[in-house]
Amino acid sequence: MKNVKCDKFHKRSKEELINFVKKLDLQALETAEERLPLYLEVGLKDARLVLDVGCGSGFVTRDIARLTKGIVIGIDGSSYLIKVAKKILKEYLNIKLCIGNGERLPFKNNSFDIVTCNLVLMWADDPQKVVNEMARVTKSKGKVLASLEPDYGGKIHWPENLKVDQVFAGDAIRRKGGDPHIGRKLRALFISAGLETKVGIGNSRIWSCEEDKHYYLHSRDFYIKALKDAGVSDKEIDEWEYEYLKSLDDGVQLNFFPQFYAIGTKPKS
Ligand SMILES: C[S@@+](CC[C@H](N)C(=O)[O-])C[C@H]1O[C@@H](n2cnc3c(N)ncnc32)[C@H](O)[C@@H]1O
Numbered sequence: 001m002k003n004v005k006c007d008k009f010h011k012r013s014k015e016e017l018i019n020f021v022k023k024l025d026l027q028a029l030e031t032a033e034e035r036l037p038l039y040l041e042v043g044l045k046d047a048r049l050v051l052d053v054g055c056g057s058g059f060v061t062r063d064i065a066r067l068t069k070g071i072v073i074g075i076d077g078s079s080y081l082i083k084v085a086k087k088i089l090k091e092y093l094n095i096k097l098c099i100g101n102g103e104r105l106p107f108k109n110n111s112f113d114i115v116t117c118n119l120v121l122m123w124a125d126d127p128q129k130v131v132n133e134m135a136r137v138t139k140s141k142g143k144v145l146a147s148l149e150p151d152y153g154g155k156i157h158w159p160e161n162l163k164v165d166q167v168f169a170g171d172a173i174r175r176k177g178g179d180p181h182i183g184r185k186l187r188a189l190f191i192s193a194g195l196e197t198k199v200g201i202g203n204s205r206i207w208s209c210e211e212d213k214h215y216y217l218h219s220r221d222f223y224i225k226a227l228k229d230a231g232v233s234d235k236e237i238d239e240w241e242y243e244y245l246k247s248l249d250d251g252v253q254l255n256f257f258p259q260f261y262a263i264g265t266k267p268k269s
Pocket residue numbers: 009024028053054055056057058059060075076077078081100101102103117118119120123124125130
């Protein structure tokens with residue numbers, strides 16, 4: 001099962017994709033408090049047509065659809081994730097889903113009031129092309145929003161484990177084809193796309209140790225696999241996990257890394 005790739009876009013096995021969807025579900029829940037104010041700020045409530053690029057399994061698209069009376073289109077390169085999203089979102093009559101590449105959006109210029117993406121640019125092969133396309137299909141005076149784009153260079157974490165921290169400070173993301181420093185590049189990406197740009201950090205809250213523990217245990221397979229892929233031995237993983245969980249149980253663990261957002265306004269043409 002492990003080596004059967006069931007989705008050309010993600011080159012992951014079915015089992016890995018199922019775990020990925022579980023992670024996206026929890027992530028959407030945990031990050032709602034930093035995304036929802038951004039949706040209100042870009043005027044989602046009054047939008048008539050919204051595009052969510054890289055919608056994945058649709059948990060974030062669902063939040064967007066709940067906040068607008070308009071139509072929301074979700075697009076993703078993964079046929080598997082779109083199939084999952086269709087099931088999850090079947091009761092939402094204002095959501096339409098399609099397979100497509102964010103680097104070549106299948107929509108006309110100036111079509112949407114708002115175009116969003118959440119945690120997508122970090123994974124895009126060519127994030128500039130995606131932002132350019134998002135800007136192209138947005139109407140004049142419309143908004144482009146990229147949320148939750150992290151920067152692992154700004155990670156603050158204690159107590160430390162030098163070997164393991166190195167993996168989670170960006171190596172694991174890079175190994176999977178992502179850009180762990182996408183956050184710092186957001187402004188440049190938006191400005192290059194011709195957008196009037198505002199950037200910020202969406203998260204300032206430090207999660208409690210109970211929240212961190214819940215998140216870790218839910219996504220444990222991901223973390224363990226990332227460490228194994230990075231060549232950390234089983235013994236080192238066991239020792240790290242014991243210390244990590246202990247620090248959470250003792251209430252002394254601190255974890256923070258910044259999640260950037262950018263809001264672009266398309267100038268009048
Ligand atoms: C980390 S997931 C985030 C999914 C969703 N936005 C969320 O927050 O739950 C990144 C998503 O971006 C999609 N993606 C990455 N590059 C893409 C591209 N060029 N075109 C379309 N989708 C893309 C992936 O298939 C994946 O579903």
